[in-house]
Amino acid sequence: MDSRQGWMKTWGVAVSAAALVVVSGCCSLDKPAAAPVAKAAPAAKAAPVFAPSTGCPVVGRDGANIVTRQAIPTGAEASSVMLLEKSAPAEVAVGQEFAYTIKATNLTPCELDEVVITDTIPQGIAYKSSTPNGVQAGNVMTWDLGSIPGRGSKTITLKAAATGTGEYTNCVRASYKEKLCLTIKAVEPKLTLDKVAPAEVMVCDIIPIKLTVKNPGTGPATGVVVTDTLPAGLKTADGKTEVRFDVGTLNAGESKEFTLNAMAAKTGSYVNKAVATANAGLTDDATATTVVKQPVLTIAKTATEMVYEGRPVTYSVTVTNKGDAVAANTVVTDTLPAGVQFVSATDNGAVVGNVITWNVGNLAPAASKTFGITGKAVAQGRHCNKAEAKATCAEPVAATACTEIKGVAALLLEVIDVADPIEVNGQETYVITVTNQGTAVDTNIKIVATLEDTQSYVSSSGATVGTASGKTVTFAALPALAPKAKAEWRVVVKAVKAGDIRFAVQLDSDVLDRPVNETESTHQY
Template identity: 40%
Template sequence: MPLTPSEPAVLRVEKAFPTGDRATSIILLERTAPVEIRRGTPFGYDITLTNLTRSTLDDIVLTERFPPAFESTTMTPEPTSREGNTAAWRYKAFPAGGRAVIRVLGSTDRPDDLTWCATVAFNTGLCATTRIVEPKLVLTKTAPTEVMVCDPIPIRLMVTNTGTGTMQGVQISDQLPQGWRMDNGTGVAAFSVGALRPGESQGFTFQARSGRTGVFVNEATATESGGMTAKASAETTVRKPALSLTKSGPDVRFIGRPAEYTLTATNTGDVPATDVILVDAISGVGEFVRAGSNGQFADGKVTWALGTLAPGASKTVEVVLVGRRVGRIADEAVVTAYCADAKAQASTEVKGVAAILLEVVDVADPIEVGADETYVITVINQGTANDTNVRIQCTLPAELSFVSAEGPTAYKAEGQT
């Protein structure tokens, strides 16, 4: 494009820095100016700067020295600095393949030729950035603060990288307290996490059981390949309700007489016993008569639903049985609750009562003098126990004399007896 309508020809010069060859140089400097111009006529010229590389160039400074006879009127863009006949343009960062054009307008009133000289300075370098990171290993552990000894204990482990770099080879180990075991029977929970990026978390949940009561502090440890460790602990109190059961009743009862039994269940533990059920199983010669406290009889058992027993609390119930034959009333009771039970026994001997009925009947009555009379003597046990050492003794009046006798055993006769 012609600079002014009167310019017949344009001079173009260029130089590639630093080798002079575009293919192997870093920056190209080009100048476009009129070949000739009349004195006193305004004219302009261009300076073009091109980045020949595929990288950003830093701190480029283009310096233009004007001939003494040249008077500049405008420069686009404005130079970064101007001192005398020298102007400079500074580019802090010149992008790969970037191009900048500087336009200078002015004139001269002298007949001398004008010679412009420009220089360019730049910095080149190869930069790489190494990030300085600081990963941070954080371990949290949660477990219930209180459980029953029968309860499974859920434990949650969470490992987090709250730092700025990735951690490798992250491992978690949880040595359970003495007496604790997982479902697989081991006392150590171990988990392999591997790599953990910044802000990333991984969680693991497992269950353990305690074989004893007490207060347990359980500590877990997380490690990583760089030597960093983190610890976390949780405190769990393991409790157990304890039940005791007493049962009292008579040692002896006669057949048909009621036997009353008293049963008392007590929570001797330090936590409430829940869902308490008392069952009294009747065996032997015992038969159910009645039960107090809403006891329910079925299938030879009396059952009471006692609900919840607070620590130290007791509940007492009664049951009445009867023996219809000689033997023993064998009675065993069991009280159960969640995580607790107890047993108690009581037995009663059922005895019978011996009672004799004696009957004497004369078969022929009256009789003639000299005739024989027969007497039938019957002994009846009308009691509930065997009669022992039974002996029948008959004494005849003086008007009668003994003739003969018969019965289940031998007899002996002496005089009138």
């Protein structure tokens, strides 16, 4: 009930020297005429006996105690809110402390608030104490019991003593407040967004981005949308620059994850921001920064610029990482041209056919590695050597260096006399042989033979036509003499005087910087 109600119960206590019991109340049990009563032997305690309920307070007996009870407010427990019970000895002796109880029971399943019990102590009864403690104002005791839970009860125990003989009636009152409650739950949805992306990747790597949207509030967030707008230079695998996730409703405590893969077009630092929104103006954002790096290889190649056939050719290859990331799985190859034969390589270069390979592994930023190759020039001409370098996520690079392999002409001049010695007036034939022992063609080969005064010119023949002028025989120039080829000329002379003769021959060509001279001795007698 919303208003405070008061209810009263009474009981009577008789006090006499003969310990005569007299019970009185507004409603009571029928009792016999007063007469001396002999004490009976103690018997087993029986349940209290009450008169039928009439809506008024009901009085009963509980052994030596009288008990009065009242169902409030209707008088019937089935339709009432509180049951108030008071129990006290039917008879007490003057000056002897006795105890009585007041019990309030909540008959409903709901809580009763502000329960207050008051007990009026009659004249002739002296209050001693109570449990719990009450507040005394004159002869009125008050207990504020607070709340009594549904179907629960609270009991007050008082101690008092009679100061004189007689019958004493004291009354107890109870008041309470009923409440009608309606619980309304107030909820508040919230929105948080978390974004995770790698701090550093290579330009050829996929950038995995994970978005987690969560409702840490107490109510559902509706119309949730997550939008990730990629910065310039980043795109998804299918070329998008913005990705939208329609989440819908996100219940309290619920979270959802989304992933997307991005690729970077170039190196740099990319700041990527995503935004989550929902109805009722809910919003949150999250940012992740990814630094995109790349190894950048450069290669330099040198070679012997010119070499003669048969001589060594040397190559140098230098690979440098000018990028900002490690060049992983770096491999350098060098392909020898057909005119160069492999001899050796530094740093354990592996040779298969005419290809030398170095497995460098990791090449740190700003680091360089140089390799060397030695070959042999085996064919004339311009021969170019190509070196290549590649690494994970790096653009492959190549460099070429060329070598001019030349042949060299090496002319051998030989002069012999056929009939040495010879008699005066006899003839001697000199055979002149020029051999190209080199590896290149020699051109414009010229032979000039000189006779001494003791000899006279007879004839000449050979690779070219000879012309005699006095003691000198000059042969027309031979246009070319191939490597390993020979050319032969003959000069026939007549001995005109005895002596130790020297037949002289001079050789010249385009390759020779100065003539070659050869003599042949002949004894004439």
